[in-house]
Amino acid sequence: MNLLIVEDEPELSHSIATYLLQNKFTCDTALDFPSANSKISSGEYSCIILDLNLPGGSGLELLRRLKKINKTEGVLIISAKNSLDDKIEGLELGADDYLTKPFHLAELSARVNAIIRRKSFDGNNTVVLDKLIINIADKNVMTENGIIELTRKEYELLLYFASNKNRVLTKESIIDHLWGNHANMSDTYDIIYSHxxxxxxxxxxxxxxxYIKAVYGMGYKFTIA
Structure with a gap:
């Protein structure tokens, strides 16, 4: 799952990204308002980790932007401010949660996971799809025959299909979801096919x-009979 970390402190941004990468997430980063606005406008993310105080603008303005362009990404605000007014305004603008700095990275990761569960799977830790059982908390997949050993990208791909079952997903949307701004489209189509x-x-x-059917000229669909 692809996340966007909007944080102007390079060291903290790097620490968050490093920790979340170890927890099977892919991370894009933005250190200021203009780059965050560009990535929000062009990318697709499972969750956005958003600082309120940014060079060139405000995180609250980015929340307004998300609402204006009908984006549905989950948002976790992180801020050194423990202001009730900021917290209320952020939540009223569509943020899903608010975490005050300093924080433990394990708590941030848990809150990100909770937001993704609420957004995509009605808050459930376990998703049952026909013969498949996906444990989101433990990040494993199993059937009655036992655990299926998947790579990180295969797991992310399956979870993306599961959260969009019976919908056609274009190759471009799959690439954007799995790699975000790190993707090179010309090189990634073959990788998608392989995954x-x-x-x-x-x-x-x-x-x-x-379960996975190719839809000619469009993409792929995860269908359960």
């Missing part, structure tokens, strides 16, 4: 039907 091929093979070898 999907390997994921389908592993699911079917574990006793699942072929």
């Amino acid at each position: 999907i091929k390997n994921l389908r093979k592993k699911l079917m070898e574990s006793g699942c039907p072929d």
Whole structure:
């Protein structure tokens, strides 16, 4: 799952990204308002970690921007301010949670996971899709035959399909979700095909039907009969 970290302190931004990468997230970063605004406008994220005080603008203005362009990403505000007014305004503008600095990275990760569960899976830690059981907290997938060993990208891909079941996902949206601004489109289409091929093979070898269907000229759809 791809996250955006909007934080103007390079050391803290790096620490957050490093920790979340170890927890199977992909992270884009923005150190100021203009770069954050650009990434929010062009990218797709499972959650945005948003500082309120930014060079060139305010995090609250970015929340207004998200609302204006009908973006539905989860938002976790992080701020050194423990102002009730800021907290209330941020939540009223659409933020999902508020964490005051300093904080433990483990708590930040837990809150990000909680936001993603609420946004995509009605707050559930476990998602059951036909023969598949996805444990979001432990980040594993199993069937009645046991745990399916997936790579991080295969797991992220399956979770993206699961949160968009019966919807056609374009190759571009899959690339954007898995790699964000780190993607090189010309090099990534073959990688997407490879990930999907390997994921389908592993699911079917574990006793699942072929859930992932190619939709000619459009992309892929995860369908449960």
